[in-house]
Amino acid sequence: MTAVSLHLPAARAACRGCGHSTVPVLDLGSMPIANELAPTALEARTQERFPLALHLCPSCGLLRVGHDVAPERLFRDYRYFSSFADTMVSHAAALVDRTCAALDLGPDDLVLEIASNDGYLLQHYARRGILVLGVDPAEEAARVAERERGVPTVCAFFDRALARAMARNGTRPRVIHAHNVVGHIPDPLDLLRGIAELLRDDGVALVEIPDAGLLLENAAFDTIYHEHYSYFTVTGLVGLCRRAGLTVLDVERTAVHGGSLLVTAARSGTSLPIRPRVAAELRGDVERETTSPRRWARLAATVEARRQAFRAKLAELPRPIWAYGASAKGCVLLGWAGLGPTEIPCVVDRSPHKQGRFVPGVGAEIVPPEAIDGGARPLPATLLLTVWNLRGEVLQQQRAFLERGGRFITAVPSVEVFP
Numbered sequence: 511m512t513a514v515s516l517h518l519p520a521a522r523a524a525c526r527g528c529g530h531s532t533v534p535v536l537d538l539g540s541m542p543i544a545n546e547l548a549p550t551a552l553e554a555r556t557q558e559r560f561p562l563a564l565h566l567c568p569s570c571g572l573l574r575v576g577h578d579v580a581p582e583r584l585f586r587d588y589r590y591f592s593s594f595a596d597t598m599v600s601h602a603a604a605l606v607d608r609t610c611a612a613l614d615l616g617p618d619d620l621v622l623e624i625a626s627n628d629g630y631l632l633q634h635y636a637r638r639g640i641l642v643l644g645v646d647p648a649e650e651a652a653r654v655a656e657r658e659r660g661v662p663t664v665c666a667f668f669d670r671a672l673a674r675a676m677a678r679n680g681t682r683p684r685v686i687h688a689h690n691v692v693g694h695i696p697d698p699l700d701l702l703r704g705i706a707e708l709l710r711d712d713g714v715a716l717v718e719i720p721d722a723g724l725l726l727e728n729a730a731f732d733t734i735y736h737e738h739y740s741y742f743t744v745t746g747l748v749g750l751c752r753r754a755g756l757t758v759l760d761v762e763r764t765a766v767h768g769g770s771l772l773v774t775a776a777r778s779g780t781s782l783p784i785r786p787r788v789a790a791e792l793r794g795d796v797e798r799e800t801t802s803p804r805r806w807a808r809l810a811a812t813v814e815a816r817r818q819a820f821r822a823k824l825a826e827l828p829r830p831i832w833a834y835g836a837s838a839k840g841c842v843l844l845g846w847a848g849l850g851p852t853e854i855p856c857v858v859d860r861s862p863h864k865q866g867r868f869v870p871g872v873g874a875e876i877v878p879p880e881a882i883d884g885g886a887r888p889l890p891a892t893l894l895l896t897v898w899n900l901r902g903e904v905l906q907q908q909r910a911f912l913e914r915g916g917r918f919i920t921a922v923p924s925v926e927v928f929p
């Protein structure tokens with residue numbers, strides 16, 4: 511492991527959209543990089559830490575982490591960057607059907623996706639004979655996209671400079687997809703400007719991001735980590751698009767990542783109609799105070815009260831207590847609760863890439879789900895469900911655990927013990 515820190519110099523936390531000074535609204539202390547799993551317990555415990563705090567721009571309603579870690583450090587292991595595809599796969603085909611019908615796409619149209627991964631989405635367009643082009647910095651994913659899915663892929667980070675170079679070469683997409691990527695880069699305005707310059711005049715961009723309004727409503731502090739540079743309210747995203755030269759035509763809500771916003775946008779000056787629900791969503795932000803510093807300031811008190819309630823409840827539950835889900839959310843949750851390997855010796859995860867490694871900052875070992883029901887270790891009596899968005903799925907899979915009297919506990923969206 512390298513000891514070199516890759517801190518970006520811009521630690522003054524200016525808004526990524528309008529440049530206004532931001533105000534800290536939730537301080538999560540110093541945390542290791544949530545996806546940087548360690549090969550040993552000791553290395554996990556001594557992992558380098560970085561400040562982790564959520565900041566709000568009182569001027570435009572965008573949110574960001576106060577301290578940036580360079581993307582080269584965060585995404586040097588692209589296995590994790592690609593994992594978002596899992597949640598997208600199921601609704602990719604339906605989204606493609608709908609987009610083809612709405613825009614009457616034909617063989618002369620080009621569809622481009624930013625962070626196209628292994629071609630999970632573009633393959634559906636390609637099958638219909640529509641031209642596709644992926645852009646993704648992950649070499650392995652790009653290779654799979656080309657060889658197995660027939661999706662030509664430019665292996666690069668998408669930015670305005672790349673967009674300009676593509677436009678000069680005559681690349682003019684009718685549709686540009688950007689799912690769960692705008693929040694993962696330090697300069698989302700540059701990316702959106704790139705989209706605006708590349709898109710055809712009659713084209714649309716489909717941008718999907720987790721909903722910061724839900725983060726606020728559920729006090730879902732565990733969705734805050736360094737890989738998520740920015741957090742978007744409807745107001746913040748609509749304003750950022752406008753600044754980039756894009757007009758938002760529609761805002762929909764999807765189930766991706768426990769609740770996301772899917773925004774349809776076109777180049778400014780478009781003749782395409784704007785759906786009434788855009789205005790309704792903006793009014794909703796005002797009604798729920800989603801961009802109000804006063805409302806966000808209450809989040810810190812809610813999160814602190816929850817930590818105390820969670821620790822008290824956890825102390826009453828039978829041991830051993832394991833966690834379920836070695837996702838970034840799980841790492842943040844365990845760190846926030848101040849839990850170590852004595853309290854949580856194991857974290858269950860289905861991914862073979864994670865098993866045998868250790869949760870950063872915590873030092874708990876990652877084990878396969880089979881270990882819940884048998885193996886050398888004392889079996890868990892309680893499971894701390896960190897992947898609360900997959901509650902139904904995990905309960906279905908853990909029938910044997912439930913039958914022997916096992917119980918679950920969550921900390922987000924509320925402290926709850928079940929069944």
Ligand SMILES: [Zn+2]
Pocket residue numbers: 525526527528529530567568569570571572
């Ligand atoms: Zn701002």
